[in-house]
Amino acid sequence: VVRTVQPVLEDQAPEDEEAAVSLGASDWTVFRRILFPAIWPALMTGVALSFTRSLGEFGAVIFIAGNMPYVSEVTSLMIFVRLQEFDHAAASAIASVVLMASLVLLLSINLWQARYLRRLHGR
Secondary structure (H helix, E strand, O other), X not given: OHHHHHHHHHHOOHHHHHHHHXXXXXXXXXXHHHHHHHHHHHHHHHHHHHHHHHHOOOHXXXXXXXXXXXXXXXXXXXXXXXXXXXXXXXXXXXXXXXXXXXXXXXXXXXXXXXXXXXXXXXX
16 A cells, blocks of 8 residues: 555655645644645555455465464465365365456446546546
8 A cells, every 4th residue: 555655755846735824734634635646646546456465375364363164264264175185066166256346346346446546637
């Protein structure tokens, strides 16, 4: 998330914030009206990238949360276990659900980005 938001914050002109403060805006108002709308697309992109990265991560989750079946089991580990048990049908079903969730997320982000850019450019 930091790597997607940082360039936006670096490109943000300090004059915008200074102008808002000189017109009497509070720090919260400056953040809410100037900074937040600028970082919102990058923030959502970072969240989506983090989520998709987490779909395949199971080492850190097992280390922190443990591996209790049906309590803290993650999908990538479930797929791995089913493949070790030679239950290819179950592994394929779980992988299909993960794939569909990722596809829905990707399409949602693309639709949101297109709508945001149309609104931003006035079309």
